[in-house]
Amino acid sequence: MLHLVGLGLADETDITVRGLEIVKRADRVYLEAYTAVLLVDKEKLEAFYGRPVIEADRELVETGSDEILAGADQADVAFLVVGDPFGATTHTDLVLRARELGIQTNVVPNASIMSGIGCTGLQLYNFGQTVSMVFFLDNWRPSSFYDRIRENVQIGLHTLVLLDIKVKEQSIENMARGRRIFEPPRYMTVAQCAQQMLEVEEDRKEGVYAPDSLAMGAARVGAPDQKLVVGTLTELAEVELGAPLHSVVLLGRRTHDLERDYIRQFAVNEATFDASYAKYYGKSS
Amino acid sequence: MLHLVGLGLADETDITVRGLEIVKRADRVYLEAYTAVLLVDKEKLEAFYGRPVIEADRELVETGSDEILAGADQADVAFLVVGDPFGATTHTDLVLRARELGIQTNVVPNASIMSGIGCTGLQLYNFGQTVSMVFFLDNWRPSSFYDRIRENVQIGLHTLVLLDIKVKEQSIENMARGRRIFEPPRYMTVAQCAQQMLEVEEDRKEGVYAPDSLAMGAARVGAPDQKLVVGTLTELAEVELGAPLHSVVLLGRRTHDLERDYIRQFAVNEATFDASYAKYYGKSS
Numbered sequence: 198m199l200h201l202v203g204l205g206l207a208d209e210t211d212i213t214v215r216g217l218e219i220v221k222r223a224d225r226v227y228l229e230a231y232t233a234v235l236l237v238d239k240e241k242l243e244a245f246y247g248r249p250v251i252e253a254d255r256e257l258v259e260t261g262s263d264e265i266l267a268g269a270d271q272a273d274v275a276f277l278v279v280g281d282p283f284g285a286t287t288h289t290d291l292v293l294r295a296r297e298l299g300i301q302t303n304v305v306p307n308a309s310i311m312s313g314i315g316c317t318g319l320q321l322y323n324f325g326q327t328v329s330m331v332f333f334l335d336n337w338r339p340s341s342f343y344d345r346i347r348e349n350v351q352i353g354l355h356t357l358v359l360l361d362i363k364v365k366e367q368s369i370e371n372m373a374r375g376r377r378i379f380e381p382p383r384y385m386t387v388a389q390c391a392q393q394m395l396e397v398e399e400d401r402k403e404g405v406y407a408p409d410s411l412a413m414g415a416a417r418v419g420a421p422d423q424k425l426v427v428g429t430l431t432e433l434a435e436v437e438l439g440a441p442l443h444s445v446v447l448l449g450r451r452t453h454d455l456e457r458d459y460i461r462q463f464a465v466n467e468a469t470f471d472a473s474y475a476k477y478y479g480k481s482s
Numbered sequence: 483m484l485h486l487v488g489l490g491l492a493d494e495t496d497i498t499v500r501g502l503e504i505v506k507r508a509d510r511v512y513l514e515a516y517t518a519v520l521l522v523d524k525e526k527l528e529a530f531y532g533r534p535v536i537e538a539d540r541e542l543v544e545t546g547s548d549e550i551l552a553g554a555d556q557a558d559v560a561f562l563v564v565g566d567p568f569g570a571t572t573h574t575d576l577v578l579r580a581r582e583l584g585i586q587t588n589v590v591p592n593a594s595i596m597s598g599i600g601c602t603g604l605q606l607y608n609f610g611q612t613v614s615m616v617f618f619l620d621n622w623r624p625s626s627f628y629d630r631i632r633e634n635v636q637i638g639l640h641t642l643v644l645l646d647i648k649v650k651e652q653s654i655e656n657m658a659r660g661r662r663i664f665e666p667p668r669y670m671t672v673a674q675c676a677q678q679m680l681e682v683e684e685d686r687k688e689g690v691y692a693p694d695s696l697a698m699g700a701a702r703v704g705a706p707d708q709k710l711v712v713g714t715l716t717e718l719a720e721v722e723l724g725a726p727l728h729s730v731v732l733l734g735r736r737t738h739d740l741e742r743d744y745i746r747q748f749a750v751n752e753a754t755f756d757a758s759y760a761k762y763y764g765k766s767s
Contacts, residue, residue, distance in 0.1 A: 203593065205498060205591065205592075206591060208500075209499075210498065210499040210500035210503070211498050211499070211500055211591075212498060212499055213490060213495065213496050213497060213498050213499075213592075214494075214495040214496070214497055214498075214499065214502060215493075215495035215496055217499060218495070281593060281597050281598070281600060282600075283597075283598075283600030283601050283602075283603070283606075284597050284600055284606060285606065285607075287600060287603070287605060287606075289603045289740065289744045290740075292603075292744075293743065293744060296747070303706075304601055304704075305704075306490065306491060306496075306593035306597075306598045306601070306703070306704045307490075307498075307592065307593050308488065308566060308591035308592050308593060308594075308597070309593075309597035309600070309606075311596065311597040311600075311606045312566050312568075312569050312591075312593070312594035312596040312597040313566070313568075313591045315566060315567075315568030315569055315572055315594070315596075316568050316589055316591070317568075318568070318572070318574045318577075320572055321568075321569060321570065321572075321594075321596045321612060322570075322611060322612050322613075322614075323611065324611065324612075325610055325611055325637075325639075326607060326608065326609065326610055326637070326639055327606065327607050327609075328607075329607075348637045352610075352611070352633045352637075354610075354611055418591070419589075419590075419591045421588075455574065455575075458578065459574045459577075459578060462581070
């Protein structure tokens, strides 16, 4: 059987009891290590599980899935996914491939950033579609997120923005030469995201949001040192929230007073928060 | 300290290792037992935790929160929530009250139906706002969900519909007489939800969806006997998925071919699925 086991958001103790039992008795254990990361390394997981963990990079999952699934009609294979197995990244491909091979599957859910972001105090009911923000390059500044945010803004809903991570990336030179040398991992920060959002509004000038629109920054959701802030995009572009992973939520105008009362404690500056809030938010339609 | 601990979706083993450690050492343990339920009863939880659990009904949480928080500046109080503590129902009130009393709080995330619904194979990125469906009464048929669904439909997004549960409800007579006698719990089924959706479209005739619009029904998400189906609303109004909890997802026209390939295995009837799919879905805008 193929078991897809969610690991939750922060560290090795965020696995569920059900998930841990599966990991302990599985014949092989893989860790999906390219779309999200825990705040602890593989060695710590191995020590906690009392067994070896095989790192599964994008290549292995996307083109070598038969290696992962080998023998899983008889043996138990655990495939560990940070967050939830069907959360921000879904592993439906792997499940479909398993079915084709006549291998049964079992999913163990866990917290995902898509629901964990509720820790901000913003109601999950008031979120529209989630968008992703990638690291801009000089000649590549995709702004499709801006159109999606507009759709949420028109309805008055919040937008969760998931931030790019670059793990096991090769430089163009190393790729061209076939050298398996990888760049250090990079994780987009709340400040970088806010900065890129401001740049795109500056380019496109369609008024989807403004420099004084309010957004929340969340760092290390679910960890003991989780950090939340709320401020204008201009303020967030300067904020420093420490280690990854970070996420951003752009507020929608339908923000409820109960949400305001909760998030205000995280304001970078209460005066600018109150000014922006009065200007744009708490509108019921 | 007040610990809000998510229990996940199915049974006692869905608690995280971090959460279980907190429950085992807490001075008092409350279970929020009115907005969602696990598929196991309190006695099973108590046996698993090795300690007593106090059931917290709506009254205790909403008006008696100081009883829950009593002494929590010194002692550890665990407040257990099915799903995630900030998921479909947020307990920000309790956290705010704790802060007012100078009590520190700690949140242990877990799977919520808001992300667990990803098990359908529908991408969480493609969901708009979530709506709730209540049991209609003869003289009370709130249709605000219909306006919210329209907003999602106009963009082409999926809509998660969370279904009503009635736990510890009193009849009007018992309430009037002050008798603490409660009706048996009721949980809305996928079929009841589809039926009510059809009735509201029939009443309002605004074409937000049609009898042959596709929707998914999900029962007992995260449990070993989880069940998924996809069919037209007319088909779902007849479907029988067994024990609670149930949820519904109305498909948006932006459904991606990869999503179709995954959900088709759950079709009530492949021919009607294909016909409706070709008619309405897989449109990129």
